[in-house]
Amino acid sequence: MFTGRRRRTGRKRGGRGRAIVRWALVTTVVGVLAGVSALGFQLLLAWSTSGFLGVLVGFEPAATSTGGQPQGASGMERPWLLPLVTGGGAALAALVVLKAAPETGGHGTDAAIDAAHHDPSRMRARVPLVKALTSSLTLGSGGSGGTEGPIAQIGGGVGSVVARRAGLPERDARTVVMTGLGAGIGAIFRAPLGGAVLGAELLYRKGVAWPVLLPALASSAVAFAVCGAFLGFGPLLGEQWITGGTDPVELLLFVALGVLCGLLGRVYISTFYGMHHLTERWVRRERGVPPWAPPIAGGLAVGGIGLAAPAVLGPGYGVIQQSFSAEAVLGTSLWLVLLLPLVKILATALSIGTGGSGGLFGPGLFIGAVAGAAFWRVCYAGGATSLGPEVFAVIGAAALLGPTIHAPVGVTLLVLEATRSPGLVGPVAVAMLASRAVIGRQTLYRSQLDKPARFAPVIESVVPAAPPGPPPASARKTRAMARATPCGRPMEGKATDE
16 A cells, blocks of 8 residues: 555656656747747847838937937938838738738737637747738838737747647647747846736736746746847836835825826727727728728828827837936927827827737837826926926836736836836836726727636646546537637637648
């Protein structure tokens, strides 16, 4: 009896050891590939921006600097070319999407979340490459969007391919897809902790997918190391080390800023999806509108907006860092400071809501940061605060984005990592609670489900207690029903070959 029990215990320990080694290998491979993908995408975007806006238009957008000083935007040498460039970039991206991989159109994070829920191991291997190309064309030509959406779908696609090659079951493939998503975001924002937590938070509107967290932390650290080895390890928005905001009056101001960010978040969500549904009606109701026409029209319109407000062109991370400077905020027209968040919302809806390839996460940070800077300018003029605009900009960025994507912890960590400002965690939490009360259940990512699925811990999930048998008829029926999109339309079958 004693000998048999000992042997069974030894087999169990050996199985757990093999599971640990297997997951370590999987997370390392996903992290390396996500880091290389993030590096390649950033270089491709830089070349595209230099070619479209730099060479053709003679315009250099504002850029971030890890040294702490942002690089301001230049003037336009050939402004009359801007609408043609933004429209032309959108046209090229739309044609590549339609010919190569239609699932890469739009904002990639929602597509990655949908794939993780319904088809985690069958994302096509071409998706990362096509998404990187189309997003660099859209954003590099001046389209308003973020870099996190592309890298989320790229990282998720990498995770899906690795899970398929490793022969992982669907439950584990879901974990690996979200691990790749978090690793990609952590690498591109130089915020490995925030990226990993986002990978665990984004699956659901409420709750956290805890089995994703540990492998996501490992993969995100690897991806950050790979990408940082070439681009540097400094924070995306510079070493800010912002503190302040413990006075009761200032806390009330943060609550008011949170309410403002909540209202802007609702406007952002409704404007984007209003444009998205309008585009779908035009294309799907056979009104003679080809699917490539709305992205081109949106690109032309964004180019026209960019002539009046160049700050909305591209991802705009340099503008976020400029909003930390009192000199820059006070030196800008008051009307432009106040209207810029709304203009960015409109430009993003025109670029991505019409089918362009880009993300919604980055514009959310932009809208919140600029709204925070505008709020500071009004309060500063009225003598209500002695703090600098950087405090309100960082709080605004987190307070707007966190509740709109239902990932408050991940967004808080990412924003504080991107600025090296852990001292703002309290004020950010206060403003985010107020913003969340205003936004409610609305979300930018409609593929998120309401309740977390019950999946086993990562290590145990690869050591089954008994050989799996064929699923019962009820389970097969449930799985077939789950393959519908959030809008209720059946998903098209996706090939797994390259």
